[in-house]
Amino acid sequence: DSGVTQTPKHLITATGQRVTLRCSPRSGDLSVYWYQQSLDQGLQFLIQYYNGEERAKGNILERFSAQQFPDLHSELNLSSLELGDSALYFCASSGPRGGEQYFGPGTRLTVT
Amino acid sequence: DAKTTQPNSMESNEEEPVHLPCNHSTISGTDYIHWYRQLPSQGPEYVIHGLTSNVNNRMASLAIAEDRKSSTLILHRATLRDAAVYYCIRRGGAGSYQLTFGKGTKLSVIP
Numbered sequence: 001d002s003g004v005t006q007t008p009k010h011l012i013t014a015t016g017q018r019v020t021l022r023c024s025p026r027s028g029d030l031s032v033y034w035y036q037q038s039l040d041q042g043l044q045f046l047i048q049y050y051n052g053e054e055r056a057k058g059n060i061l062e063r064f065s066a067q068q069f070p071d072l073h074s075e076l077n078l079s080s081l082e083l084g085d086s087a088l089y090f091c092a093s094s095g096p097r098g099g100e101q102y103f104g105p106g107t108r109l110t111v112t
Numbered sequence: 113d114a115k116t117t118q119p120n121s122m123e124s125n126e127e128e129p130v131h132l133p134c135n136h137s138t139i140s141g142t143d144y145i146h147w148y149r150q151l152p153s154q155g156p157e158y159v160i161h162g163l164t165s166n167v168n169n170r171m172a173s174l175a176i177a178e179d180r181k182s183s184t185l186i187l188h189r190a191t192l193r194d195a196a197v198y199y200c201i202r203r204g205g206a207g208s209y210q211l212t213f214g215k216g217t218k219l220s221v222i223p
């Protein structure tokens with residue numbers, strides 16, 4: 001158990017819909033990262049937040065957005081969903097100086 | 113661009129040591145070498161990281177070449193639970209600490 005929790009575990013939705021994925025970091029960790037893992041693209045970094053502020057952006061689509069709240073939990077919002085958005089979405093957290101990242105169990109999103 | 117090169121797959125017998133190689137010939141002086149592994153149906157798991165010196169922890173050892181252009185992750189006694197995809201990652205020393213994953217090495221452990 002990494003200490004990072006993600007909900008829901010599974011999500012099935014239709015194209016064009018909007019979903020929200022939630023992540024709670026390990027106690028004390030200020031950084032939250034979101035990654036997407038698909039069969040064709042592998043594991044890709046999407047976005048990082050540090051103590052409520054966006055720190056870095058990776059291959060995140062404009063239809064996707066994220067935020068980190070004062071209690072440090074984070075949400076990833078995916079809108080206008082397409083079939084190709086079907087993937088595993090992982091959240092990770094780390095301490096202030098980076099070092100190791102601790103990954104949650106992931107949310108499996110299926111878009112039909 | 114993952115900037116590291118690893119074999120696609122490797123096999124090891126159970127209870128034998130495993131050496132997983134990684135090439136990172138364009139590494140900069142401030143890049144750390146991180147290793148993560150991903151067991152089936154789980155999120156990636158941190159294994160070890162280092163900058164210049166060899167590193168040991170309870171999971172593995174990391175041997176970094178003197179010129180830092182390559183490194184080797186060493187599992188001292190492979191168990192069936194070590195069967196996973198192992199990712200070698202260059203990570204910057206400051207600023208964003210995002211991880212850029214490549215395809216990794218799929219390690220199979222034979223009983």
